[in-house]
Amino acid sequence: xxxxxxxxxxxxxxxxxxxxxxxxxxxxxxxxxxxxxxxxxxxxxxxxxxxxxxxxxxxxxxxxxxxxxxxxxxxxxxxxxxxxxxxxxxxxxxxxxxxxxxxxxxxxxxxxxxxxxxxxxxxxxxxxxxxxxxxxxxxxxxxxxxxxxxxxxxxxxxxxxxxxxxxxxxxxxxxxxxxxxxxxxxxxxxxxxxxxxxxxxxxxxxxxxxxxxxxxxxxxxxxxxxxxxxxxxxxxxxxxxxxxxxxxxxxxxxxxxxxxxxxxxxxxxxxxxxxxxxxxxxxxxxxxxxxxxxxxxxxxxxxxxxxxxxxxxxxxxxxxxxxxxxxxxxxxxxxxxxxxxxx
Amino acid sequence: xxxxxxxxxxxxxxxxxxxxxxxxxxxxxxxxxxxxxxxxxxxxxxxxxxxxxxxxxxxxxxxxxxxxxxxxxxxxxxxxxxxxxxxxxxxxxxxxxxxxxxxxxxxxxxxxxxxxxxxxxxxxxxxxxxxxxxxxxxxxxxxxxxxxxxxxxxxxxxxxxxxxxxxxxxxxxxxxxxxxxxxxxxxxxxxxxxxxxxxxxxxxxxxxxxxxxxxxxxxxxxxxxxxxxxxxxxxxxxxxxxxxxxxxxxxxxxxxxxxxxxxxxxxxxxxxxxxxxxxxxxxxxxxxxxxxxxxxxxxxxxxxxxxxxxxxxxxxxxxxxxxxxxxxxxxxxxxxxxxxxxxxxxxxxxxxxxxxxxxxxxxxxxxxxxxxxxxxxxxxxxxxxxxxxxxxxxxxxxxxxxxxxxxxxxxxxxxxxxxxxxxxxxxxxxxxxxxxxxxxxxxxxxxxxxxxxxxxxxxxxxxxxxxxxxxxxxxxxxxxxxxxxxxxxx
Numbered sequence: 001x002x003x004x005x006x007x008x009x010x011x012x013x014x015x016x017x018x019x020x021x022x023x024x025x026x027x028x029x030x031x032x033x034x035x036x037x038x039x040x041x042x043x044x045x046x047x048x049x050x051x052x053x054x055x056x057x058x059x060x061x062x063x064x065x066x067x068x069x070x071x072x073x074x075x076x077x078x079x080x081x082x083x084x085x086x087x088x089x090x091x092x093x094x095x096x097x098x099x100x101x102x103x104x105x106x107x108x109x110x111x112x113x114x115x116x117x118x119x120x121x122x123x124x125x126x127x128x129x130x131x132x133x134x135x136x137x138x139x140x141x142x143x144x145x146x147x148x149x150x151x152x153x154x155x156x157x158x159x160x161x162x163x164x165x166x167x168x169x170x171x172x173x174x175x176x177x178x179x180x181x182x183x184x185x186x187x188x189x190x191x192x193x194x195x196x197x198x199x200x201x202x203x204x205x206x207x208x209x210x211x212x213x214x215x216x217x218x219x220x221x222x223x224x225x226x227x228x229x230x231x232x233x234x235x236x237x238x239x240x241x242x243x244x245x246x247x248x249x250x251x252x253x254x255x256x257x258x259x260x261x262x263x264x265x266x267x268x269x270x271x272x273x274x275x276x277x278x279x280x281x282x283x284x285x286x287x288x289x290x291x292x293x294x295x296x297x298x299x300x301x302x303x304x305x306x307x308x309x310x311x312x313x314x315x316x317x318x319x320x321x322x323x324x325x326x327x328x329x330x331x332x333x334x335x336x337x338x339x340x341x342x343x
Numbered sequence: 344x345x346x347x348x349x350x351x352x353x354x355x356x357x358x359x360x361x362x363x364x365x366x367x368x369x370x371x372x373x374x375x376x377x378x379x380x381x382x383x384x385x386x387x388x389x390x391x392x393x394x395x396x397x398x399x400x401x402x403x404x405x406x407x408x409x410x411x412x413x414x415x416x417x418x419x420x421x422x423x424x425x426x427x428x429x430x431x432x433x434x435x436x437x438x439x440x441x442x443x444x445x446x447x448x449x450x451x452x453x454x455x456x457x458x459x460x461x462x463x464x465x466x467x468x469x470x471x472x473x474x475x476x477x478x479x480x481x482x483x484x485x486x487x488x489x490x491x492x493x494x495x496x497x498x499x500x501x502x503x504x505x506x507x508x509x510x511x512x513x514x515x516x517x518x519x520x521x522x523x524x525x526x527x528x529x530x531x532x533x534x535x536x537x538x539x540x541x542x543x544x545x546x547x548x549x550x551x552x553x554x555x556x557x558x559x560x561x562x563x564x565x566x567x568x569x570x571x572x573x574x575x576x577x578x579x580x581x582x583x584x585x586x587x588x589x590x591x592x593x594x595x596x597x598x599x600x601x602x603x604x605x606x607x608x609x610x611x612x613x614x615x616x617x618x619x620x621x622x623x624x625x626x627x628x629x630x631x632x633x634x635x636x637x638x639x640x641x642x643x644x645x646x647x648x649x650x651x652x653x654x655x656x657x658x659x660x661x662x663x664x665x666x667x668x669x670x671x672x673x674x675x676x677x678x679x680x681x682x683x684x685x686x687x688x689x690x691x692x693x694x695x696x697x698x699x700x701x702x703x704x705x706x707x708x709x710x711x712x713x714x715x716x717x718x719x720x721x722x723x724x725x726x727x728x729x730x731x732x733x734x735x736x737x738x739x740x741x742x743x744x745x746x747x748x749x750x751x752x753x754x755x756x757x758x759x760x761x762x763x764x765x766x767x768x769x770x771x772x773x774x775x776x777x778x779x780x781x782x783x784x785x786x787x788x789x790x791x792x793x794x795x796x797x798x799x800x801x802x803x804x805x806x807x808x809x810x811x812x813x814x815x816x817x818x819x820x821x822x823x824x825x826x827x828x829x830x831x832x833x
Contacts (some may be wrong), residue, residue, distance in 0.1 A: 017578075017604065017622055017627060018622055018623050018624075019604050019606065019610055019620060019621065019622055019623075020610070020621045020622060020623055021607070021609070021610055021621070022604075023623045107586065110586040111586055113412075113595045114598045114599050114604070114605040118411070121411075121412060122410050122411055122412070125410060125411075126410055128560050140423070152440060162522045170623060174623075271622065272623075272624070274623065274624060277623070279626070326625040328353070328621070328623075331609075331621075333624070334612060334621065334626055335625075335626070336614050336617070336619060336626050337625055337626060340617070340619070340626070340627075340628050
């Protein structure tokens with residue numbers, strides 16, 4: 001992964017001076033932008049394709065994916081479609097709404113503004129302000145699908161601008177760390193929730209079932225056409241789960257994102273002398289990757305997909321908190337290194 | 344060719360056709376003498392634009408500034424609004440001679456201010472010699488006890504200084520006030536130039552303009568110059584109150600231009616009287632701090648214990664010489680509005696030179712004769728509270744109503760030492776694009792001076808313009824805008 005390593009020796013003078021707060025902001029900036037993109041895609045796909053046995057749109061899926069059941073139920077005991085949409089798009093009080101996340105993006109982007117490129121800032125400035133000004137009438141006027149598309153495209157523009165303009169130093173690596181962890185997390189949540197909706201009993205694991213519904217799972221991860229390219233592969237639950245978890249070529253698969261997380265950590269260790277800080281995270285990640293490589297999709301499903309997805313989510317959460325205590329520890333855990341203590 | 348000539352004659356009047364030649368000194372149209380060559384050229388080029396075109400470009404500038412987030416935040420009770428500082432597309436132009444004069448004047452003033460600060464925090468000779476009342480200095484709200492006897496590197500207290508200059512009816516440059524604490528606005532000087540070059544390439548092209556690009560590098564160098572002795576490759580940081588501060592854009596701008604981290608109080612830590620910043624690789628030493636936080640909030644142990652913005656222990660680390668803070672603490676005495684009245688004497692006292700830049704005649708209401716004069720001539724004077732900034736709380740006599748005058752008369756009698764008064768100066772004007780066309784609006788100028796081993800003045804400075812017709816208040820919080828300031832190199 002040569003793209004991860006700075007080539008110029010001019011970097012050395014700036015070695016290890018990335019502020020902890022910046023690292024944290026870069027990581028969350030990437031995570032929230034990924035989340036917004038995923039949520040916009042999910043809402044769009046849900047509206048178009050996700051149907052229950054009665055043929056009605058199953059909005060509960062989104063609530064489940066975000067683990068918002070309790071809060072949503074309390075606010076909207078008899079929820080209508082509008083309630084779901086507003087809760088996830090324009091309700092600023094909901095931290096997992098697009099507006100709520102855009103506000104978090106804005107804060108992190110403002111914090112990291114001295115580091116990110118002007119082009120990145122300019123785009124985020126305009127995008128977040130636009131989202132923060134959205135209200136339910138905008139959704140009605142624009143149409144849900146068109147609105148979600150614009151949000152998604154803005155996220156993708158952000159990714160492109162970032163790729164093209166952000167200076168490759170530690171800030172970039174923390175940004176990538178956030179992106180890959182978030183994608184790992186999102187894919188397991190998607191599989192977990194949808195799997196249960198679609199396949200309540202284990203006997204049907206290898207059988208062809210309602211392809212439209214499984215195709216919608218793929219679409220929710222922007223994976224439909226990629227999956228189709230694997231010509232002879234039929235749309236069975238195991239094949240879909242296998243693709244989303246284990247495929248090495250799909251940019252949102254768990255396997256690929258864990259591999260890239262590993263590469264980011266390796267770059268931090270090698271080029272920025274952060275081996276010690278990374279130790280615990282890398283250990284955990286190796287174990288995680290090993291469990292994924294050692295099992296087929298069928299085995300994962302038979303042994304309990306739900307449990308495995310939960311375990312992975314817990315591991316990702318642990319990685320996030322290990323990164324926090326390694327890179328932005330609370331003040332009382334900090335010590336002045338020997339080399340700086342006054343002679 | 345011929346039609347071009349005709350056309351240019353037709354437009355000769357152009358945007359200036361309705362320009363009411365004012366009785367004031369006008370930076371571009373009426374200098375009471377033949378226009379210098381550099382200015383004539385600018386005026387000619389400008390005349391070829393039409394108003395519609397200028398408006399179009401102005402709208403463009405506004406959109407760009409907003410998108411770029413070159414904004415300041417105004418907080419109301421309910422919300423935070425990001426505002427663009429209105430940008431006027433007609434530049435304010437200074438000739439090479441004018442600039443050379445300003446530059447010398449500012450350098451002289453900064454030197455005297457630094458010597459004055461050293462003296463009042465050490466030997467207090469100027470007080471003993473009776474040149475300035477001791478109470479005015481020692482009992483000044485901005486006099487900082489913690490600075491007494493502290494030796495700052497190179498004797499520099501004011502590393503970054505902003506001098507507010509105005510021009511009177513004859514075009515004489517006068518100092519209106521000094522800004523020796525944390526002067527702001529320099530980012531607009533540089534961003535205004537960028538905006539000008541993007542928006543008006545046809546106006547600027549080929550003009551011999553002095554560059555403003557160097558500021559960040561010079562600032563970094565000055566901060567390295569004054570780092571604690573013996574430190575190689577000092578770590579410089581910019582200390583900001585954070586993303587909610589109204590000047591956060593400028594903090595970001597300066598940190599980026601210097602290539603140093605923008606830190607908040609919570610990013611710093613003092614241990615064993617040394618300052619460190621929290622990085623992903625652990626604590627790293629910090630040597631020079633360009634702070635954009637007021638004295639009172641710098642260190643909860645030394646000053647305001649409620650402050651969450653500061654760094655506990657910072658002041659003691661500073662007093663021990665382990666870190667440099669720029670500007671130093673307690674510099675507010677030097678830019679106090681009452682001390683201002685003594686500046687010509689201060690300059691003569693320390694430098695044995697005549698002040699290069701003039702001052703505005705000032706009556707100190709703390710003194711009985713000053714108060715008496717002020718009360719007797721209130722309707723002709725500008726009265727300013729000594730502690731306020733941003734153009735707040737002042738009275739402009741000729742523009743005031745009878746009840747406003749009465750109100751101030753009372754305030755002056757209740758608390759005379761809080762006020763000074765000055766005659767109303769007919770600030771110079773510059774042609775400015777307004778709703779009704781190009782009109783004369785009052786302007787001032789804030790050049791920025793950086794002092795490390797020596798003093799360097801950024802060519803030009805911030806030209807603020809009072810956009811309201813007849814208004815003399817140029818502050819951004821009071822309806823002011825800004826112009827690009829051109830210093831001609833020849």
